[in-house]
Amino acid sequence: MNDAFGRKVDYLRISVTDRCNERCLYCMPEGYKGWERQADHLSAEEIIRVVRVAAGLGFRKFRLTGGEPLVRSDLVEIVRGMKEVSGVETIGLSTNGTRLAAHAKVLRAAGLRTANVSLDALDPEIYRRVTGGNVADVLAGIHAALAAGFERVKLNCVLMRGKNEAEIWPLVLFAAEHGLPLRFIELMPLSRTDVLTAENFLPVGEVMRRLREKDNLIPQPDQRIGHGPAKYYLLERTGALVGFIGALTNLDFCESCNKVRLTADGKIRPCLGNHGEVDMRTLLRAGADDRDLLKLFCEVLANKPEAHVFRENYVPGRPMIAIGG
Numbered sequence: 001m002n003d004a005f006g007r008k009v010d011y012l013r014i015s016v017t018d019r020c021n022e023r024c025l026y027c028m029p030e031g032y033k034g035w036e037r038q039a040d041h042l043s044a045e046e047i048i049r050v051v052r053v054a055a056g057l058g059f060r061k062f063r064l065t066g067g068e069p070l071v072r073s074d075l076v077e078i079v080r081g082m083k084e085v086s087g088v089e090t091i092g093l094s095t096n097g098t099r100l101a102a103h104a105k106v107l108r109a110a111g112l113r114t115a116n117v118s119l120d121a122l123d124p125e126i127y128r129r130v131t132g133g134n135v136a137d138v139l140a141g142i143h144a145a146l147a148a149g150f151e152r153v154k155l156n157c158v159l160m161r162g163k164n165e166a167e168i169w170p171l172v173l174f175a176a177e178h179g180l181p182l183r184f185i186e187l188m189p190l191s192r193t194d195v196l197t198a199e200n201f202l203p204v205g206e207v208m209r210r211l212r213e214k215d216n217l218i219p220q221p222d223q224r225i226g227h228g229p230a231k232y233y234l235l236e237r238t239g240a241l242v243g244f245i246g247a248l249t250n251l252d253f254c255e256s257c258n259k260v261r262l263t264a265d266g267k268i269r270p271c272l273g274n275h276g277e278v279d280m281r282t283l284l285r286a287g288a289d290d291r292d293l294l295k296l297f298c299e300v301l302a303n304k305p306e307a308h309v310f311r312e313n314y315v316p317g318r319p320m321i322a323i324g325g
């Protein structure tokens with residue numbers, strides 16, 4: 001299914017909860033109280049129904065996210081149900097990894113194929129300052145995912161000047177050592193305004209310049225690892241494959257956007273960097289049939305914005321934790 005700008009949109013990111021067991025600076029405003037009521041979260045059955053409708057429309061790639069998806073106790077049931085839906089080609093997970101060690105095997109067996117694990121630092125103190133969590137748990141989760149036979153495990157690091165910039169090179173070495181693609185993500189204005197200052201912003205271009213002081217960056221223009229917007233480079237000597245997500249500084253960023261989001265409370269959000277959302281939960285709970293849901297999806301796609309407006313003094317509305325990353 002193409003949108004009004006000719007982009008093929010076949011990727012649905014589904015937030016299964018707005019709850020998280022970490023407190024990342026860039027994702028959740030301090031003292032955040034905007035939690036949805038549990039009853040307002042879509043049930044496993046409702047999520048699977050939306051997936052069925054989306055797959056009928058041509059969506060093929062699905063990713064479960066949050067909040068932290070692994071805090072949801074019926075996640076395995078959701079994966080199993082999605083896997084049964086005709087047209088679903090891949091199901092991935094975005095996770096902070098802290099609970100992955102306990103669940104990797106059963107999720108893999110249920111049909112989950114890939115995992116993106118947030119890893120903003122390897123140093124335990126820095127990791128704790130950025131996320132509030134314990135990096136040893138994340139490392140155990142990464143190893144468990146590899147042992148469970150996930151087809152791909154990718155690492156994500158959100159760049160924050162003065163917070164985790166000292167961790168850039170250690171993360172590159174870790175990625176090389178374990179043969180895992182690593183993505184550096186520019187900070188997007190999706191949390192507290194005091195965190196999202198110009199001072200904290202570290203552009204991917206600057207990180208690339210720093211990496212070039214240590215190694216050659218060989219562009220991998222044909223490398224598309226997963227379905228995201230990263231531009232990949234191979235670091236010649238270290239062997240690391242590193243992707244850069246320049247959401248703010250790459251002016252072509254939205255040209256190949258292929259996704260739509262479903263929030264935990266049942267809103268379809270066609271663009272992360274535009275406030276617009278369309279309510280699907282009301283339809284779901286009012287006894288709408290699949291054709292009504294399909295029609296709503298089509299309307300959303302027809303109105304998917306051409307580009308994000310992060311550069312236009314965007315003021316965060318719902319924070320990332322509530323939208324789903």
Ligand code: SAM
Nearest residue numbers: 026027066067068094095096118156188320325
């Ligand atoms: N808890 C899971 C995790 O840690 O991956 C899933 C949700 S998290 C919101 C998904 C992704 O969004 C993570 O890679 C996270 O680092 C990224 N993210 C969150 N807030 C962000 C921000 N303000 N700017 C850029 N990336 C952000």
